[in-house]
Amino acid sequence: MFSKLFNPDSIAVIGASHDPRKIGYVVLKNLASHNYRGSVYPVNPKGGEILGYKVYKDVSEIPDVDLSVITLPAGLTVKVFEDVAKKSKFIIPIAGGFGELGPEGKKMEQKLLEIAQKYGARIVGPNTVGILIPSTGVNTALIVPERSRFPEDGVLSFITQSGALGLLTMDSFAMYGVGVHAFVNLGNRVDVNENELLRYFGEDPDTKAVVLYIESFRNGREFMEIAKEVSKKKGVVVLKAGRTSRGGKAASLHTGALGGNDAVADGAFKQCGVIRAYNEIELMDYGRALAYGKPLNGKRIAVVTSAGGVGVVTTDYIESNVHGVGLKMAELSEEIKRKIKEEIVPFASAENPVDMTAQASDDDYDEVLRALNEDPNVDAILVYALFQTPLISEKLVDIIVKWHKDGDKPIVVGTIGSEFALNMFRKFEKNAVPVYPTIERAVKALRVLYDRGRILRRWNE
């Protein structure tokens, strides 16, 4: 349904510009530099050439296209819209100045919708940064490339009502090597909405989890029905902003849509198997947990660390319901404890957390993970990959990747530190291991995988 939006054979850029500061230039630049392989038709009355693309003087001169991006201001967008709609399957009007400004703007965007419907075109926006699909090179977003990063290809699909929050979030996670399969900014959502997209990504084999930033639902009941179906197949994470009355007011000023009652939303999310995030970090962290990790079948966590204090704080976070997630530290079986203590790491504490101390080697980690994988008292393993001690090497990444892939038990990884740790983080990420840079974030990911296990068991009852 949306395949020609995300993987279009041809793109028209209405309002193409020679000025590098203009979005009409940036979109072309994005297409050029992200290796979009389809045909590109820039339109500008001046004609000429931009970035090697031939510029058409009028929309009437271009052939039919899968996608048109309109980079003109609101007034001009309305003016040109019918000509564009005649030729396009999908249209992304970037400009703000529509419904978010009041009734007059609402009328203008309704007009866009009427025109689109007349010609069977679909609209993403207006008032949107548009879409970003790393795998096909389609990218309509405006950022300053020296100061921001676009994400690489990944397995999360990200639907957001706020373009800026979405881009900022992807920017900060891009440093950690986190990519997206698709990014869609709904903008004023005059046509294409989160429900259709969620259903689409639910069926999309390249999407392993869907994350949504939503200030107000187009149709909450329908969303819940779709989310319920999708959550049978893959994880769905929602950051519902405007959950407080004051936040709801801020949201209404932002996108002109009103949020609902948060307690109602919360109950509905639970019923439909939606995992809830409360900020931009949780949104991506949870999405990654669901996309990469195995669901837990029980609460009993084994923790492996070379730093004793990290083990203690982790234990508190696992066990506590306040500043913690209410899971349980596993009681390791006697046989496994004996094995760890006598055969693997005699210098370690073979209780749980298994504190291997700074003397631990890569191979010690390997053997301890093997032992914990065999322990029937363990439902999941949180392993800290800490690269600051002398006997640990980059090989530890491969060892943990192996156990994540081949072991029976769900594994979540914590890796704490600066540049070197960040590089190792990226390696884990590349191998689709759920990895987190702080204690709290690692433990919360475990909780999400536990919740995911409960959801799946419920659907399978």
Place this chain on the structure above:
Amino acid sequence: MFSKLFNPDSIAVIGASHDPRKIGYVVLKNLASHNYRGSVYPVNPKGGEILGYKVYKDVSEIPDVDLSVITLPAGLTVKVFEDVAKKSKFIIPIAGGFGELGPEGKKMEQKLLEIAQKYGARIVGPNTVGILIPSTGVNTALIVPERSRFPEDGVLSFITQSGALGLLTMDSFAMYGVGVHAFVNLGNRVDVNENELLRYFGEDPDTKAVVLYIESFRNGREFMEIAKEVSKKKGVVVLKAGRTSRGGKAASLHTGALGGNDAVADGAFKQCGVIRAYNEIELMDYGRALAYGKPLNGKRIAVVTSAGGVGVVTTDYIESNVHGVGLKMAELSEEIKRKIKEEIVPFASAENPVDMTAQASDDDYDEVLRALNEDPNVDAILVYALFQTPLISEKLVDIIVKWHKDGDKPIVVGTIGSEFALNMFRKFEKNAVPVYPTIERAVKALRVLYDRGRILRRWNE
């Protein structure tokens, strides 16, 4: 009292080694590469020279020193200890293998204490990574420099019972340019303890806030008394690990000390003006808030952003008591709202959050911050410095630094993104501005500054 520990005129390294993998080499290397400017006396029966330092064959050959670092194993440490104690004001026995292993080890470390007391020497440790004082170049910690970072000089003093957790935390914050004035790992804490150090750093003009990682208090009542005095002058943040019963068990396995009842601790912390952290990130985040920020005199927060969604999520976090901090969004005065809307940013939403949209320029930020500084309805400002939009430049850092320094109102900064944002973060940090890389962390810092304001008003009643 501890000045010759942190700023020693002379350091002996007992057990100096030619082997770069040995701590007896690393300590010398640290002293050399961090530009320690006092005298260094390596001791090793083989003699010779290491890293340009002349090696003494026996402790008897060296003069009296301010600090001796013993890098020998536990047994040898005991053997050599009396000779060392005769010559030293302070001794750091690095080796583990003492009290943390059981009664036998306890006896050994008690012996160290007796000897030290006989000669009037003080012990930090044993079983410790020792101390790290960037300003004097004293650093006894073992890390692999290619894989970890030491922090630069800063204004936080960090007392930790866990060396590894402390080093990991400093490593991850070093990437953000966060430094420490002093780092002390108590280890088995046979002598020097957190109470003496807290009192010392409380008086220390170079320490703007004290952060502590503690699994068990040496003397909780005394700690609270000292903390109460110190908190009249500067912020004190405690991460009390082992707060759950299972975490307490993990802590006792880790450092051999038993934690107390957490609810009791919580009440005592509140009474004594101690800010509580629950993980390594909060510990440093809160310490930085207290060291750099102004305490709040009220709950009313104004939020400035160029990203609408960030404003909405921030509003939720400010207002909510669940997944939030229970502060209030300020009701901007009509005069200020008018000014913002009519004179500064007509394209912006002049409600609170002030959403200046992607059209905002550096100067717009300047003027909006000026206006909010004048609003009597505002107790503090949370400003998002987002560098991804075209009209924002690095100048925005200077503008915010100026308002942080010269404005009346407390300011907390959020800056979200990857490498470029990280660089700007470091600039804010260098200028002692409380800056945070995520929404939640920025809002929590505001709450800590609000709590700090309450504490100070209580002490001044």
